[in-house]
Amino acid sequence: MTKISTRVITKVLLYQQVADDLRDLINQGVYLPGDKLPSLRALSVKRKMSIATIQRALEELEIVGLIEARPKSGYYVCFNNSTDAVIELPNMGMSMTMKPKSVKIHELASQIFHQCGAPDVINMGTSYPSSDFMPTPALQKISNQVIKHHMADIVEVQFSAGNTLLRDVLAKRMNESGCQVSASDVIVTNGCLEALSVCLRAVAKPGATIALESPGFVGSLQLIESLGYKALEIPCHPVTGMSLEALELALEQWQISAVLVVPSYSNPLGSCMPETNRKQLVELLATKDIPLIEDDLLGDLSFDGSRLKPCKAFDKKGMVLYCSSVSKTIASGLRVGWIAPGAYYKEVSYFKTFTNISAPQFSQIVVAQFYNSGKYERHVRQLTAKIAKQVYQIQSLIRQHFPDGTQVSNPQGGCILWVVLSQDIDGHELHLKAIDMGIGIIPGQLSSATNKFDHCIRINCACDPKIDIQSSIKTLAAIATRLLIK
Amino acid sequence: MTKISTRVITKVLLYQQVADDLRDLINQGVYLPGDKLPSLRALSVKRKMSIATIQRALEELEIVGLIEARPKSGYYVCFNNSTDAVIELPNMGMSMTMKPKSVKIHELASQIFHQCGAPDVINMGTSYPSSDFMPTPALQKISNQVIKHHMADIVEVQFSAGNTLLRDVLAKRMNESGCQVSASDVIVTNGCLEALSVCLRAVAKPGATIALESPGFVGSLQLIESLGYKALEIPCHPVTGMSLEALELALEQWQISAVLVVPSYSNPLGSCMPETNRKQLVELLATKDIPLIEDDLLGDLSFDGSRLKPCKAFDKKGMVLYCSSVSKTIASGLRVGWIAPGAYYKEVSYFKTFTNISAPQFSQIVVAQFYNSGKYERHVRQLTAKIAKQVYQIQSLIRQHFPDGTQVSNPQGGCILWVVLSQDIDGHELHLKAIDMGIGIIPGQLSSATNKFDHCIRINCACDPKIDIQSSIKTLAAIATRLLIK
The missing domain is CATH 1.10.10.10 (Winged helix-like DNA-binding domain superfamily/Winged helix DNA-binding domain)
Incomplete structure (x- = not known):
């Protein structure tokens, strides 16, 4: 023995x-x-x-x-292997300063995106996956077939909510993720920004207050600005997303016309709201008859292949206006997005029609056929594996090279990293110096109508895989270090 | 001798x-x-x-x-051979009732267009040329080449005002019609309705007053309704278009944020403003710093092949926002429109971006290549000849079969006829009875926020050439006769 x-x-x-x-x-x-x-x-x-x-x-x-x-x-x-502490954000609890604000970031945003998009700049700013990640050869084959068999549909405008093939497959996919939606509940748009814009116009008049995550998606903030709304920024937890306690407090204090939420892989924090919170959020707003606009653009891009139920899955009263698109998964250039607007179908359909009548058929049929080809699931697995690899590579490089005290988010999906620097560093200054070195990133100034996140930066990790990622991040780290010493 | x-x-x-x-x-x-x-x-x-x-x-x-x-x-x-008197419209002179009004036609318009678009209805309502008139085989060939050579462009979203090839050819074509516009002055949109919507948003805040022709284009009236503006209807002459005298009077009485005009083949009257009037209109508004939104959708569709200079050609101060699209000439389903917004470039670009970022590349490249193929001019000649033939056939049938006293417009371009019936006939009632007989037309109720044109109807003559046009018009005439007797 x-x-x-x-x-x-x-x-x-x-x-x-x-x-x-x-x-x-x-x-x-x-x-x-x-x-x-x-x-x-x-x-x-x-x-x-x-x-x-x-x-x-x-x-x-x-x-x-x-x-x-x-x-x-x-x-x-595994992806979710980090033992690092969750990053700390300012005013994560109830904020006394939480109040509706006019958004005025467009001028700055416009400059910054223009600088990031310049031909000689390594663009880690705009949050679209590089076209290297897209299934171009498969889409080309499908496009040839679509031209061959559907030319009559492509030539003539359709006065409808979208192509039938596409609405069918979108409804089927939404059902698979737990949403009880039929094809006739779906309205096709020209991308997700149009979907969000149409939904906002359908539920809120100019001057109204829209609640959203803080830090929040620059596109949503600019949309709120362009439509003449006020933004009420609700603190967002880096792991669990929009704080429901803070939202509840805000609902008591302010008249809110709609809540705009990104439950899966919020931009810029990458937080993912647990299903219990999603359910609670839907129920909270339903009791108050406040519509919830759900931006599920990144819902399919989880690194471990899991797929949480969208808020829409918990929607019993039709108060959730679900928005998504294929821009981050299949092709941003096809400009195909959609809305499942629940009880707001009529209003959403109205504003969609008077935006541009209907979406072009070519893109819609190509997307429908790509989904129906059975290649989508495998493509998304490969896509997220590639993106996750770059996310973790960049995360690791940031931890190694940025000044001590720098914190970086730890998303389990999407393509964005959020970097919290020392309070002494100005994100916009870092951006300008990075542009001088040929690297584009987005400063925290664009993620809020407040100045709470001026010392943060956002990095798109789904950038062109052919660039020298290591050297780019080291350059950013060197700039941050110099700004800290200064 | x-x-x-x-x-x-x-x-x-x-x-x-x-x-x-x-x-x-x-x-x-x-x-x-x-x-x-x-x-x-x-x-x-x-x-x-x-x-x-x-x-x-x-x-x-x-x-x-x-x-x-x-x-x-x-x-x-010849096309312009009618010796008939110009149709008389109510209040063609200065109208004492000319004042800004909220538009509330959408509910009715929505019903009517839905009825006209039903599968078993002969649709002479919606004012799009039938796809039989479109150059589908040529577009199919070009599409195949575009898929072969431009797939990378199609897949990736472009943060730009439009495809370079397309903007180049659009600017070239506009120069040929007398407008001094370069490619960088052009912003591509998803169709002309989006162009108009974006221009309106760029120049006028909700609540503002927009002047337009009366009777006017139902789409523009609905746009004004959806954006929360007021419409100030300016009498439109059946031959020479918007009355400049009436407009001048209106400008003295009311604060007008923008004027929306269709100088070539206005919808529904089919009037064509002479170039001297266009010049005068541009100069009048320039002195008062009021932007002019020009809808030149039908500018190429003159029956005799002539092409008047757009208002934009007389624009010295950049106050004309020129809008057009390929929906009536090449393919409505491609959803390609554009704006040459003059001095309002920045504002228009802003609202276009926050509508849906940019137009899809596929449609843009196909349209650019169709223009560049050299086939466009010949196609438009054939197209207008076919449409003109149907316009004159229907005009002739109306004169033969409708009750005495019926007046019909005599357009020299476009595809619409406007029929003025006896004051005793209600256009909407006629529409409903026509739908019962399987024919869709648009009642005058949709061409104004007033009830001045309730006894009129609008007929799209570019309808499917395979339908029995003679029998359809005879049916409409019989309904009109019965309504008159009743």
């Missing part, structure tokens, strides 16, 4: 040593989230240990959530 | 007889506008007269503007 025990102890030590070594390699970024580890056989040969020992070590790492086994494929580094 | 004189007199009588006979055939509609007359030789053989006599007869008709000679082709019936 003693002999057996000794042998067992020896084995325990051996597998733990392997596990520890692998953990170190993962923490050092040698193996990045999404990476496949060497095979059992390869590790066994390299370590000169039995396959059983290696197996045990890997199981150990699996139990603590650092790696995961994929059937018939092997072991992979 | 006497002998010679007698022979000359005989010849005069002979050619006049031929001329009279041909005039009768044209007036009876045997030869419709745009039709080719039999050749000199054929007429000579049939009439047993010399070619010189026939030639003289045709020259006679040419002098009075009834027919025209086309080099190397023969003689054709």
